[in-house]
Amino acid sequence: MTRESRQQTDRQWTSLFAAWLVALSATLGALFLGEVMGMAPCVLCWYQRIAMFPLVLVLGLGLFPLDTKSVRSAWPLAAAGWCIALYHCLLYWGLIPKGLVPCSKDVSCTEANLNLLGFISIPLMSWAAFTAILVLLFLCKRQDSHE
Numbered sequence: 001m002t003r004e005s006r007q008q009t010d011r012q013w014t015s016l017f018a019a020w021l022v023a024l025s026a027t028l029g030a031l032f033l034g035e036v037m038g039m040a041p042c043v044l045c046w047y048q049r050i051a052m053f054p055l056v057l058v059l060g061l062g063l064f065p066l067d068t069k070s071v072r073s074a075w076p077l078a079a080a081g082w083c084i085a086l087y088h089c090l091l092y093w094g095l096i097p098k099g100l101v102p103c104s105k106d107v108s109c110t111e112a113n114l115n116l117l118g119f120i121s122i123p124l125m126s127w128a129a130f131t132a133i134l135v136l137l138f139l140c141k142r143q144d145s146h147e
Contacts, residue, residue: 012140013066019074019136020059026129027056033122044088048126051081055133071137078133085127092123 030049033039041049055077062070090096 009066012068013063015136015140016059016062016066016068016070019133019140020056020063022129022132022136023052023055023059026052026126029125044084044091045122045126047084048081048088048130051077051084052126052129055081068140071141074133074137078130078137082127082130082134085123085130088123089121089127092121 027049030041030045030052034041055074058070058074058077062068062074087096
């Protein structure tokens with residue numbers, strides 16, 4: 001393996017590892033909020049969890065040994081989660097009418113249960129995590145196409 005090829009492989013591994021770390025952090029954060037703090041997730045949060053939790057496994061399995069084909073499996077999950085998280089943010093910010101809120105009467109998708117620094121909501125954190133994962137997956141795949 002040439003030095004340039006090795007550096008490219010290292011960059012791909014680093015991108016995939018960073019995406020895995022984001023997915024793991026988001027998963028542990030969601031579990032902490034639900035199980036430790038007792039915050040029940042809304043319907044949209046459940047859908048985002050369904051997209052995020054498997055990413056930890058899919059991306060983790062792609063790391064040892066490095067298998068950039070795992071990006072192909074992770075991309076649809078991350079893209080679906082990103083769309084749901086964006087929709088959730090738009091609902092939370094009041095940009096989508098309340099009549100289109102899919103939540104139950106028990107847990108509201110638009111209620112401010114937790115705000116970090118006064119403006120960072122749970123939907124925004126989810127959207128940021130999915131955005132970071134998608135960018136890192138793109139970087140990993142882009143480096144793969146340069147081989």
